[in-house]
Amino acid sequence: MYFAVISIFPEMFATIREFGITGRAVSQEQVTIECINPRDYTTDNYRRIDERPYGGGPGMVMMAEPLSKAIKDARLRASQHGCRMDKVHCPVIYMSPQGQTLSENSVVSMAEYYDGMIILCGRYEGIDERLLSQYVDMEVSLGDYVLTGGELPAMVLMDSVIRRLPDIMGDDKSAEQDSFVDGLLDCPHYTKPHEFAGMAVPEVLLSGHHANIAQWRFAQQVERTQTRRPDLWQAFTPSVQQAKWLKALAKAAKK
Ligand code: 9WO
Numbered sequence: 681m682y683f684a685v686i687s688i689f690p691e692m693f694a695t696i697r698e699f700g701i702t703g704r705a706v707s708q709e710q711v712t713i714e715c716i717n718p719r720d721y722t723t724d725n726y727r728r729i730d731e732r733p734y735g736g737g738p739g740m741v742m743m744a745e746p747l748s749k750a751i752k753d754a755r756l757r758a759s760q761h762g763c764r765m766d767k768v769h770c771p772v773i774y775m776s777p778q779g780q781t782l783s784e785n786s787v788v789s790m791a792e793y794y795d796g797m798i799i800l801c802g803r804y805e806g807i808d809e810r811l812l813s814q815y816v817d818m819e820v821s822l823g824d825y826v827l828t829g830g831e832l833p834a835m836v837l838m839d840s841v842i843r844r845l846p847d848i849m850g851d852d853k854s855a856e857q858d859s860f861v862d863g864l865l866d867c868p869h870y871t872k873p874h875e876f877a878g879m880a881v882p883e884v885l886l887s888g889h890h891a892n893i894a895q896w897r898f899a900q901q902v903e904r905t906q907t908r909r910p911d912l913w914q915a916f917t918p919s920v921q922q923a924k925w926l927k928a929l930a931k932a933a934k935k
Contacts, residue, residue, distance in 0.1 A: 681845055682761040682770070682796030683713045684754035685834050686747065688729060688803060690715030692831045701849065702842050711842055712761055712796075714754075718742075721749035730804050740804040744811035747800070751815050754798045763795035771817035774800045774807070775830035775837070779819030782837060791844035799837065801830035863916045865909055867900040898925050 685693055693715050696702040705711040719727040729747075730740040751772060755765055763770040771794070780786070790797070800807070800816065812819075822833045843849055870881045884896045905913045918926055 681711050681791075681794065681841070682758050682763050683711065683838050684716055684757060684796070684798045685713065685801060685831075685838075686716045686718060686750045686754060686799065687801040687829075687831050687834070688717060688719060689801075689829070689831055690717050693835065696835050696839055696842075702839055705842050705845070705848050710845065710848060713838065714757060716750045716754050716757075718746040718750045721746040721753070733805065738805070742802060742804060742807040742811075744808040744814075747807065747811050748815060751798060751800070758796045758798060761796065767817035769794060770796045770798065772798045772800060772815050773837070774802065774812060774816045774819045775821075775833040776802065776819045777821050777824060777826055779821040781821050781823060782840070784840075787837075787840045788844055791841045794841075797841075799830075799834045801834050803829045862901075862919070862922075863912055864898075864901040865904040865912065867897040867904070895925050895928070898922060899929055902926070902929065 687693070693713060697706050697713050702711070702713075706713055718729050722728055728743070730742050733739070733741045754772075755770075758770050759765045820833070820837060822836055827833065870885055874881055874886075882896070884892050887893065902913075905916065
């Protein structure tokens, strides 16, 4: 999958290009992440990419011209990487609190259907509206809060999509078993040593009985979701197996 990020701080993206599972995906050429600096598309000596806002007010606004040239170059590069250049397969995405809130379901859809994405990262007070209306296909938000820039949300978006691509996590099931994928929160995890701070590992996890372990983990997910995210619990639709476990849990609770 191809990613182009348009940002005045390209160095920030070393975080996902060089470390962890995303860094391995890049080094194994499963993923391409190109950083495009709009300052490279300026024509003045100061490499100006921002100006005072019309109508007055605090701060600066990012100018449309350099960003439009950067997006056009990103589109060319995406097509050279084999992306089908339309908003269904390679959208221009602006990271903004005004956007659609990212969810695991939308991440899974992006990983399945996109050839690539061109991600626009704002700074200052924002970007000239004419650039947004002319070039942006969708705005994506991580939640109702404002940051100093779109770069961290862009990295979150890329990280979440990369980990859902085939053959990235090594054991694809570890991605499929993620919480949220089945609509529940995650179960607790334990590893060595067997005892820590006077607390032992739940015996079922040491039993080697995979069916019992799977049922215990599901029960933990249910309890956590019911207590911490009743909204998710209300929306949860159990699989056939999960419905059987829920029936057994309800029966055990009555004893
Ligand atoms: C600033 C702002 C302030 C009050 C209410 C809404 C607001 N939106 C923005 C905005 O879009 N700012 C631009 C992008 C420029 C400044 C840095 N930007 C940004 C993106 N801050 N926070 C985000 C963001 C992106 C995705 N999910 C959450 C926050």
